[in-house]
Amino acid sequence: MFAPLTLAAMFMTLGAFDGMLGVAWPTMAEQMNRSIGDLGILLGVYLACSMVGSLSADRIMQRLGLKPAMVAASVIAVIGALLVAVAPDWTLLLAAIVIRGLGNGVIHVCLNTYAGKTLNNRRLMMVHSAWGAGATLAAMSMTYLVTQDLPWQWNLAWCVVPAVVAISLYSRLPQVELERRQQTALPMRRLDWMAVAAAGTYVAVEASVGNWAFTLMTQGWQSSEVLAGSITSSFWALLTLCRLGLSLLPVSAGRWLSIMPIGLMLSPLLIGVGIWMPLLGMAGVILAGVCSSVMFPNIINRGITNADPRNHGKVTGYMLTTAAAGGAGGPALMGVIAGAGALLWIPLPIFLIGISAAYSARAIATNSSIH
Numbered sequence: 001m002f003a004p005l006t007l008a009a010m011f012m013t014l015g016a017f018d019g020m021l022g023v024a025w026p027t028m029a030e031q032m033n034r035s036i037g038d039l040g041i042l043l044g045v046y047l048a049c050s051m052v053g054s055l056s057a058d059r060i061m062q063r064l065g066l067k068p069a070m071v072a073a074s075v076i077a078v079i080g081a082l083l084v085a086v087a088p089d090w091t092l093l094l095a096a097i098v099i100r101g102l103g104n105g106v107i108h109v110c111l112n113t114y115a116g117k118t119l120n121n122r123r124l125m126m127v128h129s130a131w132g133a134g135a136t137l138a139a140m141s142m143t144y145l146v147t148q149d150l151p152w153q154w155n156l157a158w159c160v161v162p163a164v165v166a167i168s169l170y171s172r173l174p175q176v177e178l179e180r181r182q183q184t185a186l187p188m189r190r191l192d193w194m195a196v197a198a199a200g201t202y203v204a205v206e207a208s209v210g211n212w213a214f215t216l217m218t219q220g221w222q223s224s225e226v227l228a229g230s231i232t233s234s235f236w237a238l239l240t241l242c243r244l245g246l247s248l249l250p251v252s253a254g255r256w257l258s259i260m261p262i263g264l265m266l267s268p269l270l271i272g273v274g275i276w277m278p279l280l281g282m283a284g285v286i287l288a289g290v291c292s293s294v295m296f297p298n299i300i301n302r303g304i305t306n307a308d309p310r311n312h313g314k315v316t317g318y319m320l321t322t323a324a325a326g327g328a329g330g331p332a333l334m335g336v337i338a339g340a341g342a343l344l345w346i347p348l349p350i351f352l353i354g355i356s357a358a359y360s361a362r363a364i365a366t367n368s369s370i371h
Contacts, residue, residue, distance in 0.1 A: 014077070055105075070170055136237040
């Protein structure tokens with residue numbers, strides 16, 4: 001269990017940053033005299049840098065080795081989080097986000113590569129649940145800080161302490177050798193691209209709901225910060241708890257990807273009517289958390305299963321890169337819409353992205369290549 005716990009510590013710190021940002025942004029925007037919609041700019045920069053990090057990760061791992069690459073990327077991610085905490089203005093905040101994004105992109109690929117080579121599917125789902133645990137706890141503690149008028153910067157401890165623990169333990173992990181790039185890799189097939197699309201669009205829906213639910217509830221529905229923070233925290237909590245609990249059921253990846261995308265697609269419709277019926281809108285946020293819980297690990301599992309063995313690394317890299325793109329690009333798009341004064345309309349594009357996610361996920365669920 002040593003390796004899963006070490007990897008889980010770093011996944012927790014990655015989830016914490018994503019989970020707290022949406023709750024912290026209204027306070028950060030006020031302090032820096034920025035508009036609510038500027039969260040889209042911030043996440044857009046985060047997106048670009050995370051993608052650069054993800055696309056560079058394979059070369060970095062090949063050059064340094066997997067474990068040294070994990071150490072380097074983790075240190076960069078920690079430095080980025082600390083710089084976010086001390087950034088005095090918008091310009092320096094963007095600079096800090098650049099550093100955090102680069103480290104985030106590389107470490108995500110490193111962690112998933114190591115986990116994929118050393119853990120079975122059940123443990124992989126459990127390790128991924130640590131990301132949701134970090135997001136949940138960070139959203140809850142950030143809600144407390146902003147409602148008590150305490151400095152939000154203290155919440156960045158979630159992005160530092162677990163990471164420092166993981167970095168100190170990396171050297172004790174079993175060594176894993178990477179396969180050298182093979183010249184025999186085949187062109188990606190339609191099914192491979194469907195897995196890539198599923199990863200990107202699913203994460204776009206999850207991140208859009210997670211990052212914008214708090215602002216939508218407080219500034220769109222006029223809900224209290226305490227209630228909005230509790231619902232946002234519940235979203236991340238359910239993503240975590242259901243991922244842990246459902247991993248124990250004897251249900252295949254294909255079956256999960258046939259059922260859950262339907263609820264994920266419909267949840268933005270419930271959120272959309274929250275302006276008239278807030279309780280129904282909050283139920284939509286909760287539904288999104290439940291349906292998100294098993295999606296990503298099983299998309300990764302099914303994408304690799306369906307791919308030709310010679311393309312496993314290639315397909316995995318593409319899935320993680322588009323996941324990074326969706327994780328920042330989806331919320332960034334919502335930021336553009338909110339910045340244009342259409343905050344209450346953001347459930348509509350989330351729903352449209354959810355249709356694409358459902359179609360792609362169900363396509364890879366019902367097809368499997370035989371090697």
